[in-house]
Amino acid sequence: MFWNGSTQATIQMSTTTPLLWAAFRGAVGDQLPVILALISAGADANAVTRAGDSNALMLAVQSGSEVLVRALVEHGAEVDRAADEVTPLMLAARIGAARIVGSLLELGAAPAVRIGKYTAAEYAWHGGHDQLAELLEVCAGAPSRYDQSS
Secondary structure, three states, X not given: OOOOOOOHHHHHHOOOOHHHHHHHHOOOOOOHHHHHHHHXXXXXXXXXXXXXXXXXXXXXXXXXXXXHXXXXXXXXXXXXXXXXXXXXXXXXXXXXXXHHHXXXXXXXXXXXXXXXXXXXXXXXXXXXXXXXXXXXXXXXXXXXXXXXXX
């Protein structure tokens, strides 16, 4: 699978499952029917890359496809399943994917989860997504960094 140049992502994804590849491709073409067909045929919605550094839901988050994120969770992907010490919500927060953050929260993602030193809000702060970080802190029940009363 070496087209348009050999990237590390292409090399890693060439050794993985069709479901992970479809999630990785996300919004390129319409991957929803592909993902639904694969899950109907028995593909694991919680599939993890060989390197263990990502899962189907995280790849859908990275691709920017809110539709795929929802479909994967609705078909069995665990919304808070971490890979490489990051949850899908943390990843969405870090890249500033506000709509996907909203979807993950609606689907039951836990904003207060801390892995290592960081929560999703802290990933958003570090990514420069201040409004998203504020939202996540409120959802997690944490005091806001802008809260003058604390």
